[in-house]
Structures are given as C-alpha cells and as structure tokens.
C-alpha cells in the first residue's frame with residue numbers, strides 16, 4: 001500500500017477516535033435541548049413524587065438527564081413484561097438523581113436495563129469445600145453488573161419511587177453500584193477526583209461500616225439496613241438509598257458519612 005494512503009488512513013483513524021467524545025457530547029447536548037415530552041411530565045408527576053420536592057434548577061437538570069438516559073440505554077422487558085415510557089421514565093428519573101450537579105458519563109459502562117415484572121429468581125451455582133457444585137435459586141429485586149447491565153423488578157422500582165421516605169429504593173441502590181463499578185468491581189469506593197478525597201472517603205466509610213457491625217453485634221437498633229453490613233459495596237449502596245430518602249436520619253446517625261455522600265453526590269437532600 002502506498003505510504004500516502006497509510007498516512008491518510010492513520011490520520012483519519014486519529015481524527016475519528018478523538019472526534020468520538022465530541023460527537024457524543026454534541027448528541028447529548030441536542031437531546032437535552034429537545035422539549036421534555038408532556039406525557040413524560042405526567043409520568044414523573046404520577047410515579048416519582050420526589051421530583052416535585054426538588055429545587056426547580058434540579059428538576060430541570062433531571063429532565064435533561066432523563067432525555068439522554070432514555071435515548072442511550074436499552075430497556076429489555078423480561079418474563080413477558082412489555083417496556084413502555086412509564087417504565088423507562090420512572091427508572092431513568094430515579095437513576096439520574098445520582099447524576100445531578102456532577103460531571104457525568106451517564107453510567108458509561110451500562111448498556112441495558114433488564115426489567116422483570118416483579119422479584120426474579122437467579123440461578124446460582126456454588127462450589128463447596130469438597131468441590132461439589134450446588135445449584136441454588138435466590139430471589140432478587142435488583143442486580144448490577146460491571147459487564148454492562150442492571151436488572152430490576154418493576155414492582156419494586158415502582159414501590160421505591162412511590163415511598164420517598166422509607167429509605168428503600170432499589171433503583172438508587174443498583175445505580176449506586178454502577179457508579180462504584182466505574183473503576184472496576186464494586187468495592188464501596190466509587191471513583192473520585194483526588195487522592196486525599198479517596199483516602200478520607202475510605203476512612204469515613206470504614207468507620208461507619210464498623211459502627212453498623214457494632215450495632216448489629218450489640219443488638220442495637222441499626223442506623224442503616226443491616227444488608228449494608230454484608231460488605232463495603234453494599235454499605236455504599238444502602239447508605240446512598242438512605243442519603244436520598246432519609247437524609248435527616250442519616251445526617252444524625254452518621255454525620256461524617258452524610259457529609260462525604262453530600263460531597264460525592266453534590267446535593268443536599270436535607271433542604272429538599
């Protein structure tokens with residue numbers, strides 16, 4: 001192949017690769033500038049009461065994020081569930097709460113959201129110490145994978161949106177895992193700018209995680225869902241649910257953790 005063609009191809013590839021983020025940003029800007037569909041607004045009104053409690057500037061931001069999220073992510077109905085805008089917008093609104101005021105790639109590793117009508121059974125194979133594989137079935141409300149998908153129970157996504165103050169929200173939970181999985185497997189330490197910040201995060205989260213364990217050991221009333229004591233990744237996801245749905249409670253029980261989450265999510269749900 002003549003050198004000139006090789007050079008032209010190389011140049012074209014470089015321009016194409018460096019142009020991709022620009023094209024993506026341009027597409028997103030265009031999506032955000034479209035009018036928000038009136039029937040989507042009705043869905044927010046009916047299904048996501050927390051939307052109305054947000055300050056107006058955050059409502060506007062959330063609507064723009066929803067437009068990008070719905071356009072970019074594939075929703076797949078499972079076990080006979082038909083996907084419609086009701087499902088797309090209700091799930092997108094809760095997921096995008098986690099993106100407000102932040103520089104975001106819109107959960108860049110996530111390609112699709114699988115939605116079941118209700119809680120779903122997951123077949124799991126576990127190998128015991130003797131090397132025997134046992135097949136088990138566990139019931140789940142949601143799952144988040146670092147390989148590009150989230151699985152949700154629609155019943156529970158709806159219930160999570162409807163009760164904004166019970167501290168349980170499966171969509172917030174699974175999408176907190178997605179943020180955590182942006183730098184590898186979920187470990188309770190989502191990517192943040194600056195080493196000092198990551199270190200402080202680790203100290204505060206570990207202390208709160210240990211405190212929750214202590215409360216459970218002493219059979220005290222746990223300040224967070226005991227499921228958060230499973231491991232640091234679950235602790236971060238459970239604390240995120242509490243941060244958005246029971247901010248007053250979290251701020252009183254774990255003030256330093258509340259401050260870290262508020263710095264990470266760049267919002268203060270105490271004033272909503």
Ligand SMILES: [Zn+2]
Nearest residue numbers: 173177234237
């Ligand atoms: Zn989890």
